[in-house]
Amino acid sequence: MLDKLVEYADSYIGVTNPGFRPKEVKWALQFSTNGDFQNVLELGNTSDKKNRGKLFPKCPDFSPAEIVSWGYRHFLVDTAEVVACYTKAEKKELEKIVAKHKTFTKLISLAREAMPILGVVLNALNDKNVLEDICAKLKDKKVKPTDNVTFRIGEEFPLESSDWHQWWESFRAAQSVSNRNKDTIVPNSKKKKRCFISGNIIEPVSTHPKVSGLSDVGGLSSGTTLVGFDKEAFCSYGFDQGENAPISESSAVKYRAALDDLIKKHSATFINTKVVHWYKYMLPENSEDPLDILVSGDIEGSTLQALQQMKKMLDSIKNGEIVNLGNNQYYCLALSATGGRIMIRSWIEGKIESLTQNIYSWFEDMAIVNRNGGNALAPAPKFYAVLGSLVRDIKDVPPPLVVALWRSAITGCQLPRPVIGMALSRIRTALSKDEPVLHAGIGVLKAYLLRHYRSEEGGNEMAENIKKFVNPEHPSPAYQCGRLMAYFASLQYRALGDVGAGVVQKYYASASVTPALVIGRLTTLSQFHISKLKNNGGFWYEQRISEIFTRMGDSIPVTLTLEEQSLFALGYYQQMAELRTRKEVGEQEPIEQESIIEATV
């Protein structure tokens, strides 16, 4: 998978040489070409409250390990604290900051040979009075000591110049050699290994660069390592650190740059998991990104429109209308972090055609009648909404389940079985509290059942019986019991109006698990409700209920499995939606005020 990240860096990111990295810089110290300090400038989109600054694509970069072992600070861009000793720190801390400032200016003095204009900055930074002036201006602008700062001389940013590039590369190389000579016992020739990414003979990098942007999924804000062997127990065969999985420095820098870029531009966060995706070839402008549609549910209207959109895309791929899309490949990586280390949770790759087909199937399998009826489908579920339908607090979804569901969505495989248990529990709780049942929760049950039956031998017939709308012909007694429950609820409401805790609130939970224990009591109860209605629709209800009993035959199931409980829930939900749609129920008014399913997602 790392080779695919390197491919991405080669194709989509310009500069990925070791020692360089794109950086966002929010502030610049403005100097005249004569060396006079003039002002502090805010860079980037200054009208944006969350302005992160201007992106410089090729900044000099030291890894944290290099900073520690080589004893230098960053070059040309660093925190305001280091650049200008801009701090409120006490004496001891201040001494450390001054020491850092000195190493920062030392690098500038070394680089002056290659870029004489830097002498302007150096003189200013070595002058106490100028530093005080800079600090005062930084304070005026409310700059944080940890904000990145660079320089502008006249109209030019030295960061954007290429004059220092060669000097920087040779400086890093010299540092690398001198550092290696200090600690290495094994001769260099013995350290040549096969790179696990490129397959070339290389000298493996000892510690890998850190990936940023994973602090929201458990990583550190200073960066998180993907490949690292920090503990002795994780080194094998006498190998030291990076030798355990030899990777060259340039490949390591490339995969890090690719991950940084993907996290920034093509990622979605689901609780503790961050998903990044990309394509081998850039998608043409006239095509949609199917994974974006899955993640953001970026579709106006119902699932039907989502399906139409995906179908159109599929047809375009099949007909070759969108050039190069048919051969394109997708890659999808799910990441979490713990402390300083990245955990890969999933890696999926495949053809874009199968991806589009699978996402189409995801929406198709999840499609369910709108709870308000009216022959309309529920809105297309965002992936996040699907997760939210399983638990009360979204943070309670375990990360492995997020990944398993994600895999189901994009590979078309079966949904993990725990999801139906979670969805059912959520539905039961909602109904007992007279709260709305979420469309996505019912969608999950339907999708699970469809894929479960299709994967079984001879299960296609069962799958065909599961429809978006109510299916009165469904052969499962569990499904019919669910429908019966809906009729009982509707009948009670018609007969008595809002009674607070109705049959659903009282009996749904037990009926959905042990119907034989409850249905008898509910049938007796329904007779009282029918007698109340008299000619006002009572006969109609009686007929429907007896039809269902006829379909179920002699036996009402004693206990229901999780799959059968899902069928029960589906039968109840779809029948409720159908009752809402129905216009002609004897002489009764349309049932619109029922308290069972009301709110929107």
Added chain:
Amino acid sequence: MESSVFLPKSQILEIWGDFACFSRPELKVERFSYPVITPSAARGIFDAIYSKPHEFIWRITKIEVLSMPQYIALRRNEVKNKALVSEINSWIKGNSEPVPLLADATQDILSGVDTKGRTQRQTMALKDVHYRIHALIYPWPEFKSRIKGLEEQFRRRASKGKCFYQPYLGCREFPAYFELLEPKQPLAAPMNIDINIGWMLYDVFNLSSQGDAYSTPSVSIFNANVKNGVLLVPEYESKEVLKDA
């Protein structure tokens, strides 16, 4: 080979197990498994059943994937440190008691140092794995004439389910179960899957020479491509297998 009599015959084992983890070396701390068994892990299974390192070495030729690769996330307590050789030597001589490495306790109970003896790491393992593995016995030159006998011994052991130790699927806690297949036995078709794995670990030791317990490791890799559920493993000496300089 001097005559056709001495040509090694392909030995086929059907291997299955509940879990497996063939850790990618680059992701061996927070473990992430290759989607398919590596040749070295497959060799380890054959070694567990029958091994005479001074007489022959196993070479894997083909891996057939009989179940779709499915991942499962596990979290386990692991130790951070290795046992010290000096401490073990001292224990052997009877000079001191061994200090255990505890995976679920604080070391300060024992030694008064360190904070925790354990560290929790993730394993993205495979579940319900099922492979058919083809391998050859490669005798060292002085044992070439014994190949038939070696093969017969292997077949006797494997057919009775004998092994020196329980074969495992990447990690010792994931036992492998096996069945010897007869050459002309009808075989189920492998899964219809294509996976381009990229560079995959071939082996950690030099398979061309007779090593011993003190041999230095020599990592080799190859471009693994599963086509129609079959991973063809190139010969160790071929150009397709890249070795350290």
